[in-house]
Amino acid sequence: MTTPPPPSRKRVEEHASDVAAILGPVTSTGTESVPIDDAAGRVTAVAVTSPVELPLFRNSQMDGFAVRSADLEDGETRLRVVGEIAARPIEPAELQAGTSVRIMTGAVVPPGADIVVPVEESTVETSPDGTETVVLGAPRSGGERRPGLFVRERGSDVHAGDELLPAGIRLASRHLAVLAAAGITTVEVRRRARIAIVTTGAELVEPGETPTLGQTFDSNGTALAAAVVAAGAEVVRRARVVDDRDALLALLDELHGDADLILTSGGISMGDHEVVRDVLGPLDGWIGSVAMQPGGPQALGAYRGVPIIAFPGNPVSTQLSFEVFVAPVLRRAAGLLQAARGPAELAVAVQSVPGKRQFLRGRRLDDGRVEPVAGPGSHLVAGLAASDVLLVIPEDVLALEAGDAVEAWTL
Incomplete structure (x- = not known):
C-alpha cells in the first residue's frame, strides 16, 4: 500500500540533495x-x-659477518675477522679477500662485501695472540649463499x-x-571543513551542572561534535544560546569568519520561542518538514554567507539527522569510507507509519539478523546508544515480518 507524504513535506532524497548543495562550498575548502x-x-x-x-645506503639485514661470496667454500669456510661495523655513521674500508667483518643489523655493508652470513651460522675462534677467525658452516635454513643474501641494496x-x-x-x-x-x-x-555547533534552548544545562525542574542536560553539543570529527571535519566552536533572537544573532556574528558551516539543534518547530526559525525565516531560509521519523522538522539557510543546517532538538532526531543528511557529504569530501549500508534479515516483525521513512534503532545479532532495540521516540537516547544499525523502513511500507529483508545502515 502506497501512502505518499503530504505535498508540504519534503522527501528525504530531496532534502539530502538540498543539504549537499549547501555543503558544496564547505567541502571545497582547499588544502x-x-x-x-x-x-x-x-x-x-x-x-x-x-x-x-x-634504503639510503647498503646495509645489513642481519647480525652476522659481512664477507665476499668469492671467498666461500662449498663446505666449511674460515676467514680472518678484521673488525666490527655497528649501526652508526661510518665509512668502512673495502673488505679484502680472505677476510670478514663482524656486522650488526642496519650497519653499512663495506665495499667488496656482497653477502652477510647470520651470526647463528658461525663460530668464532680466537688464537693466543688475539686474532679472531670466523668459521662459517652450511646454511641452517638450506639453500645456497648467493651474492646479495641479507644485504639491503640502496634504493631496493x-x-x-x-x-x-x-x-x-x-x-x-x-x-x-x-x-x-x-x-x-x-x-x-x-583542509578540514570548519564547523561550529550551536545548541538552543533555555531548558539546557551542561553535563555536570545541577538541573532544576524543567531543565535537561545538553547532549546534542557533545554528540554533534563527536560526529563532526568522525566525519572528517573540525569543530571550531561549541556554543549554547537561550531562546532569544538577538542572542542568537550576536552569536552568529561571533562565528562569522571562523566557521565554514554552522549546525544548530532545536528552535525550528511550529511552536512559540523557536529561535532558529525566527532568525532564518527573515533571511529566506527554508524551514519545514521532511517525511521521516524521527527528524521531521528541518531547516536550511545562511547568515552573512555562512551556511546553516538546522536540526530538531530532540537528541535522537539531531543525531540521526546528521547521519542521514550531513555525514555522507562530509565523509566523501574528507576521503573517508562511507558507513556500510545494505539489506539484512529481520529477526522480528516491525511496524511503521504511513507516509514517513522510519529510521528504527537496531542491533545486529550474532547470526547476522537485525532487530529493533528501542521504540520510535526521538528522546530515547539509551536505545540509540544500545544500537549499532539503523533499520530503514520506506515511506510506503507499513509492516515487515520476521524473515523479511530490511535496509540496515551501520552506525
Whole structure:
C-alpha cells in the first residue's frame, strides 16, 4: 500500500540533495600543509613522492659477518675477522679477500662485501695472540649463499621520485612511517571543513551542572561534535544560546569568519520561542518538514554567507539527522569510507507509519539478523546508544515480518 507524504513535506532524497548543495562550498575548502606528527587521520591532497633512495645506503639485514661470496667454500669456510661495523655513521674500508667483518643489523655493508652470513651460522675462534677467525658452516635454513643474501641494496625499496602515497589516502601510522623514513616532515592534506555547533534552548544545562525542574542536560553539543570529527571535519566552536533572537544573532556574528558551516539543534518547530526559525525565516531560509521519523522538522539557510543546517532538538532526531543528511557529504569530501549500508534479515516483525521513512534503532545479532532495540521516540537516547544499525523502513511500507529483508545502515 502506497501512502505518499503530504505535498508540504519534503522527501528525504530531496532534502539530502538540498543539504549537499549547501555543503558544496564547505567541502571545497582547499588544502593545507601540516607536520607529519599532526597528520594522522588527515587525507592526502596530492601524491607524495620520495626525495631519496630507500634504503639510503647498503646495509645489513642481519647480525652476522659481512664477507665476499668469492671467498666461500662449498663446505666449511674460515676467514680472518678484521673488525666490527655497528649501526652508526661510518665509512668502512673495502673488505679484502680472505677476510670478514663482524656486522650488526642496519650497519653499512663495506665495499667488496656482497653477502652477510647470520651470526647463528658461525663460530668464532680466537688464537693466543688475539686474532679472531670466523668459521662459517652450511646454511641452517638450506639453500645456497648467493651474492646479495641479507644485504639491503640502496634504493631496493624506493627510488628517488617514486610515489610513496597517492592522493586521497587517509593517513595511518604505516603511511606516516614511510614519510618519516624518506625524511619528509610535512604533507599536503585536504583542509578540514570548519564547523561550529550551536545548541538552543533555555531548558539546557551542561553535563555536570545541577538541573532544576524543567531543565535537561545538553547532549546534542557533545554528540554533534563527536560526529563532526568522525566525519572528517573540525569543530571550531561549541556554543549554547537561550531562546532569544538577538542572542542568537550576536552569536552568529561571533562565528562569522571562523566557521565554514554552522549546525544548530532545536528552535525550528511550529511552536512559540523557536529561535532558529525566527532568525532564518527573515533571511529566506527554508524551514519545514521532511517525511521521516524521527527528524521531521528541518531547516536550511545562511547568515552573512555562512551556511546553516538546522536540526530538531530532540537528541535522537539531531543525531540521526546528521547521519542521514550531513555525514555522507562530509565523509566523501574528507576521503573517508562511507558507513556500510545494505539489506539484512529481520529477526522480528516491525511496524511503521504511513507516509514517513522510519529510521528504527537496531542491533545486529550474532547470526547476522537485525532487530529493533528501542521504540520510535526521538528522546530515547539509551536505545540509540544500545544500537549499532539503523533499520530503514520506506515511506510506503507499513509492516515487515520476521524473515523479511530490511535496509540496515551501520552506525
